[in-house]
Amino acid sequence: MAHMMRVLRQFLSDREGELPARLNRPRVCPYCGALPRSVGRRAVLRGAGLAAPMLALRPRFARAAEPGKKYEAMILGCIDPRMHEPVRDFAVQHGLVGDYSQFTIAGAAIGVVAPAFAKWHETFWENLGASIKLHSIETVIAIDHRDCGAAKIAYGDDSISTPQKEDATHAAALAEFRKQVGQRHPSLKVETMLMALDGSFISLG
Numbered sequence: 001m002a003h004m005m006r007v008l009r010q011f012l013s014d015r016e017g018e019l020p021a022r023l024n025r026p027r028v029c030p031y032c033g034a035l036p037r038s039v040g041r042r043a044v045l046r047g048a049g050l051a052a053p054m055l056a057l058r059p060r061f062a063r064a065a066e067p068g069k070k071y072e073a074m075i076l077g078c079i080d081p082r083m084h085e086p087v088r089d090f091a092v093q094h095g096l097v098g099d100y101s102q103f104t105i106a107g108a109a110i111g112v113v114a115p116a117f118a119k120w121h122e123t124f125w126e127n128l129g130a131s132i133k134l135h136s137i138e139t140v141i142a143i144d145h146r147d148c149g150a151a152k153i154a155y156g157d158d159s160i161s162t163p164q165k166e167d168a169t170h171a172a173a174l175a176e177f178r179k180q181v182g183q184r185h186p187s188l189k190v191e192t193m194l195m196a197l198d199g200s201f202i203s204l205g
Helices: 002-014 041-061 081-093 109-113 115-135 149-155 163-184
Strands: 073-077 100-104 139-145 189-195 201-203
Touching (some): 073 081, 073 115, 081 139, 100 115, 109 115, 109 149, 109 163, 115 149, 115 163, 139 163, 149 163, 163 189
Parallel strands (some): 073 100, 073 139, 139 189
Antiparallel strands (some): 189 201
């Protein structure tokens, strides 16, 4: 950081007096009124002094998968925009942030097992296998959700027309998902649930 500041001071010193005249023109913000008349060398240096430590800290916020580290789980969720925050909240509440991989597909478990989406199935299984190999996950968590459009595409509108039918549709899909995981990865733990739009959920399947 000290080297960065020395370079910036030298740069400004070499060009002192060359700053465009427009920096000294009065500027007016339509919301705040007049802004300061000029931007001086000290102001630029102060700004750089504040920015440099922040830039130096940036790599600490970029978390890469650590070689050899075991991560907790993969979360299988739906592409429905309404479910992004509830699923994230679930991860926070269960201490999974930074410790899970994620696969998002229309219908969640329905997208993985329904015949209507057969072309998608192998993509999920390949990604699950990759996460097991790369992240050493021990659990896969499938989170279906209520009012799911993919369920209607896969099984028809009537499949979720009442709460009882909706429960039955997701229970069957989640049970099939659990069965297929067991066949492909017998040692992998499986959690299956149906989540409401408010983030509340029940274990199912």
